[in-house]
Amino acid sequence: MILGSTGSIGTQAVDIVQRNPDRFRVVGLAAGGGRADLLAKQAAELDVPLVAVADPERAADLSRSLAEHGSRAAVLVGAEGVAELAGSPCDVVLNGITGALGLESTLAALRAGTTLALANKESLIIGGPLVRDLARPGQIVPVDSEHFAIAQCFPYLPEGQLASPAQGHVHARRDEVSRLVVTASGGPFRGRDRDGLAGVTPAEALDHPTWSMGPVITVNSATLVNKGLEVIEASLLFDMPFDRIDVVVHPQSIVHSMVEYVDGSTIAKASPPSMMIPIAYGLGAPDRVPGAAPGMDWTRAQTWTFEPLDHEAFPAVRLACEVGAAGGTAPAVYNAANEEAVDAFLRGNLAFPSIMDTVSRVVSEHRRTDRPGGASHQSVGLSLDDVYAADAWARTRARELLARQA
Numbered sequence: 140m141i142l143g144s145t146g147s148i149g150t151q152a153v154d155i156v157q158r159n160p161d162r163f164r165v166v167g168l169a170a171g172g173g174r175a176d177l178l179a180k181q182a183a184e185l186d187v188p189l190v191a192v193a194d195p196e197r198a199a200d201l202s203r204s205l206a207e208h209g210s211r212a213a214v215l216v217g218a219e220g221v222a223e224l225a226g227s228p229c230d231v232v233l234n235g236i237t238g239a240l241g242l243e244s245t246l247a248a249l250r251a252g253t254t255l256a257l258a259n260k261e262s263l264i265i266g267g268p269l270v271r272d273l274a275r276p277g278q279i280v281p282v283d284s285e286h287f288a289i290a291q292c293f294p295y296l297p298e299g300q301l302a303s304p305a306q307g308h309v310h311a312r313r314d315e316v317s318r319l320v321v322t323a324s325g326g327p328f329r330g331r332d333r334d335g336l337a338g339v340t341p342a343e344a345l346d347h348p349t350w351s352m353g354p355v356i357t358v359n360s361a362t363l364v365n366k367g368l369e370v371i372e373a374s375l376l377f378d379m380p381f382d383r384i385d386v387v388v389h390p391q392s393i394v395h396s397m398v399e400y401v402d403g404s405t406i407a408k409a410s411p412p413s414m415m416i417p418i419a420y421g422l423g424a425p426d427r428v429p430g431a432a433p434g435m436d437w438t439r440a441q442t443w444t445f446e447p448l449d450h451e452a453f454p455a456v457r458l459a460c461e462v463g464a465a466g467g468t469a470p471a472v473y474n475a476a477n478e479e480a481v482d483a484f485l486r487g488n489l490a491f492p493s494i495m496d497t498v499s500r501v502v503s504e505h506r507r508t509d510r511p512g513g514a515s516h517q518s519v520g521l522s523l524d525d526v527y528a529a530d531a532w533a534r535t536r537a538r539e540l541l542a543r544q545a
């Protein structure tokens with residue numbers, strides 16, 4: 140199954156499948172509905188029996204387009220339809236939906252016992268302990284480039300770790316790992332101070348220096364919220380406390396993350412910045428897909444640089460570590476407030492620095508309220524309803540704050 144098949148992750152996944160017809164067969168596609176014709180074209184080309192569209196208002200358009208493209212795929216409709224598709228029998232579900240809306244599908248795939256190739260980091264972050272309780276060790280294959288990289292450098296699979304180790308290697312000595320080092324490109328505004336961020340436009344924020352991605356994650360890269368989310372994601376996937384996860388800025392995006400060991404060794408994973416590699420691995424794990432993307436050209440002189448993150452100009456990572464360590468519904472609040480603020484920024488209704496101001500304010504107000512959930516990664520007293528209630532509260536509060544600034 141490919142969920143979010145019309146997006147950046149989804150279209151690359153379709154491309155990998157089309158280049159490897161003997162290796163992969165797609166049995167279901169899902170998307171929001173905004174690009175119904177593309178979804179129908181994919182369904183026809185891949186001869187997919189089942190398609191889901193989240194927006195019920197786009198269902199009629201989708202059915203018409205399917206007929207025009209000669210596809211006889213059955214159509215599931217609404218958020219329930221997407222989750223039903225995600226829970227249907229298959230070998231692998233690739234979750235390439237964007238945002239918190241991906242949670243139901245992540246849970247449905249895990250409940251069905253299916254291997255989950257996870258690009259939709261938000262579902263893991265907001266569902267945190269609930270996802271951890273549901274997933275068996277190794278059931279999740281990380282597709283996010285940093286977590287895919289860590290899995291390549293971290294061949295351990297103890298209880299409590301969700302991410303599948305690369306190539307099925309399993310080693311007993313997990314206590315040999317001292318730290319995870321997550322790399323960040325620094326985004327298009329690397330090197331600017333807070334004043335230098337005041338007037339930046341959506342077009343500038345969408346101009347990522349090294350990756351071509353969907354709009355939300357691209358803005359999140361510019362604010363470093365993406366890196367904040369990724370630190371929480373790393374902590375959940377690899378069962379690592381926040382004080383043993385570092386972020387380092389690496390503008391070339393060639394070293395995709397690293398694992399440091401107790402003897403002073405650091406193992407890094409390098410490749411040109413292409414999501415084709417982690418997506419192909421997510422679809423084919425534990426096998427690698429030959430020719431997924433061109434590798435490094437080691438005949439060419441090149442320089443890789445690493446620099447510390449400026450936490451004053453980009454406070455997103457520090458705040459993410461706080462909400463991640465607090466656990467419970469705090470990560471859902473951070474994410475929901477950010478999704479609302481990014482939407483306002485992209486519509487031209489919010490200044491760029493106000494994205495993080497809004498997230499910080501909503502998170503701090505949430506801290507003053509009672510919330511279920513114990514320490515980081517524990518699901519004590521936390522239910523899915525709590526997560527959705529926190530998500531809804533944070534969106535409402537963020538919208539109130541945003542309306543004052545419009």
Ligand SMILES: NC(=O)C1=CN([C@@H]2O[C@H](COP(=O)(O)OP(=O)(O)OC[C@H]3O[C@@H](n4cnc5c(N)ncnc54)[C@H](OP(=O)(O)O)[C@@H]3O)[C@@H](O)[C@H]2O)C=CC1
Pocket residue numbers: 142143144145146147148149169170171172173174175193218221234235236237238240258259260261282283284350351352353354355356414
């Ligand atoms: N792009 C990248 O390189 C990377 C992305 N990721 C993560 O992967 C996820 C997807 O990102 P990206 O591909 O960039 O995003 P895009 O915005 O490019 O694509 C999002 C996809 O999700 C679909 N969608 C939206 N709402 C729903 C819904 N309710 N149900 C089903 N499908 C829905 C969209 O459909 P429609 O076309 O109808 O809108 C579209 O197919 C995000 O979580 C992101 O953080 C992680 C690492 C790298």
Ligand SMILES: CC(=O)[C@@H](O)[C@H](O)COP(=O)(O)O
Pocket residue numbers: 283284285322323324325326350356359360361365366414
């Ligand atoms: C490709 C990928 O995994 C993105 O999440 C990427 O990491 C974004 O780049 P930043 O390092 O700028 O956030």
Ligand SMILES: [Mn+2]
Pocket residue numbers: 283284285369
């Ligand atoms: Mn990433």
